[in-house]
Each structure stands twice: as structure tokens, then as C-alpha cells.
Amino acid sequence: MSFDIKTICLGALSLGDATGYEIRKQFEEGPFAYFYDASFGSIYPALNKLLADGLVTCTSEAHPGRPTKKIYSLTASGEAALRAALSVGSADHKVRSDFLAILFFAHLVDPAQRVKVYDAYCAFYRTALAKLADAVDCDEKFGHQLVQGFGVHVYTSALDYLERNREQFLQGDMPVAEPRRAVGK
Template sequence: MEIKTLCLGILALGDATGYEIKKLVAEGSFSFFSEASYGSIYPALSKLTKDCLVTCKAMAQEGRPDKKIYSLTDTGREALNHSLKRAPGPDKNRSEFLAAVLFAEAVAPERISDLIEERILEHKQKIHALGELLETDMTPGSKFVIEYGISMQRAALDHLVKNREDFEKHTMSGQNNETPARTTTAAH
């Protein structure tokens, strides 16, 4: 999902400033399945304004840049509607953790236990954080989505707790720190 569509969609939920969009994406209902920095949001909003998909009202403020409140136009709503008709692209899940687990197996198996330990803590923290979000954030959609996030975090946590011992046992026995199993050609 490109940032422009993301902004368009967020504005369909209500008027907002660039700053507020950033907060939603960083801490709100969007936090666990999207990302965007100011450096991408502000240009996106400018472009959308230029293309007449949103309008912008500048509100003067003292000691601060004007607050710019963006609203979706009818054209913008149509455009969003149009892009919702196509099936959403597949999820993109990038996990340095999982990669680290696979790599550590070959290069530093003694690291795996710590890796999993820390991960478990992170999941617990995230479940807690999402739980708190649930208390503020209340449209059926955000509720559904945040609860989805909680389900996923719990599933990851459960998997780690249930399978770590078995996995660690396997990697311990094979302690091959400096000489990994080299198969003919990459038969992983």
C-alpha cells in the first residue's frame, strides 16, 4: 500500500492533519500493519491536494506552523472506492527475528535462546499495548483490526513458548558454530 492510498483512506475516516496521520500510523489503529514517516506523508498530502483528491484548510496558530486540516473530496472518495474494488495485495511480513533465528542456527546457535527470550517479552509488551489501544479506539473496524493484531501476537507468543525447548534441544546437540553443514548447493 503506498502512502498516498493510506492517506486517502485515513482521510475517509475523518479529517486530519499530516501530524495526526503520522500518529495514527505510529501508535493508533494502523500501527501494527503500516508505517510512514513525515518525509513521505507531507509530500503525499501535497500531491493529493494538487490532484484534487483532498482539500486543505490552513488554520493559523501562534508560534507554530499553520495547522493544515485535510479533507477528502468527492473525487478522492471515488478514487478510494475504485482502489477498494481490486483485491488487496498480499501481506508483506518482514521479520529480522526469524531471519536471525535461521542464520544463528548456522553461525551462532548459542544466541538462539536469548533471541527467543527477548522476543517473548516483546510479544507480551505488544499484547499489553494493543489491549490499551482497545480501550480508546472504538469503531467496529478498528476494534476488529486491533483484536486481529492481538490474536496474531498471542499466536506468535504461544508458538515460541511451546516450541522453543524442542528447537533449542536440536540446535544444542548439533553445536556447529564454526563449521556449518555445507550441502552441495543450498538445499535448505
């Protein structure tokens, strides 16, 4: 059972008041980007639902000639709902990667395309790493630091692997060299 957008929106608002637009940006650039993603089409309805349920409140800021900016805040019952949601007994962790799928079936893809995908994947990690490193918030909670550090660590090691094995992989037929560190011993 995976968290839905409503829960994640509550989480976002627990970090401070925000508009739907700003929450979206957090999914793209902020710390959430590492473990979640969502688009406007799901955020706005989620926020309206939370409002109807009294889990958030909303202050409107009118700006002539453009949509009214709606700033949402977490209520006490919203925070309680967030705490309850975070205390579920089970959790999951899913990765869905087209890059890895393509690389896995690389022998079915033409070499030029293969290189592009490989390099795009590296670029993806480089960009993500830069964003994570940028997001240095000073008065953060320890969980924020853990997750940020985790992201940096894992992405760095992914990138290391890809860069180390690039030539060999793109040449095509040799096994991938892996300096075996003791695993799970």
C-alpha cells in the same frame, strides 16, 4: 500490487480529519500499525500530492513560533478514489522479519545474541498486543473490529508459540515440540 501511502492516507482521513503528524502516529500506535507503516518523509509529500489532486482539503491553524498545523479532510472525490482503490482485483500480504531470519540461522549466531533476539521478538509481540488491546474504539465499523480481533488473535498465538518453545530452542539441539491440532483437514 500493493497500496501506496497516498491510498493509506486517504484511509486514515476517512476516519476523521488529521494532520500529517497525527497520521504518522496512527501508523505507530493505531489500528493501522498492524498492516502498514510509513514515515514522515513519505506522508508529507503524499498529503501534498493528494491536495494538488483535490482528493483532500487543508485548513491551516497558525501557532506563533512553530510550524503551521495543517489539518486535512477527505473530499468527496477523495472518498471515491479510496473506494476505487480498495476494489482492486488483487491483493497481497507480505511479511519481512529480521527476527525470523536470525532465528532461522540461529546456528550461525552466538548463544548470548540468540537469547537477546528471541526475547526481543517476544517483547515485540507483547508490546504490539498491548497497543492493540488499548485501541478500543467504541463506535467502530465491523471491519475495524475484525482486523483488531485478528491482530490480537494472531499475535497472541505467536507469543504462545514463542513462550512454549523458548527453553527447548535456546538449549539448542532438540526438535521443537508442537501439539498438532488438525490442520487444513
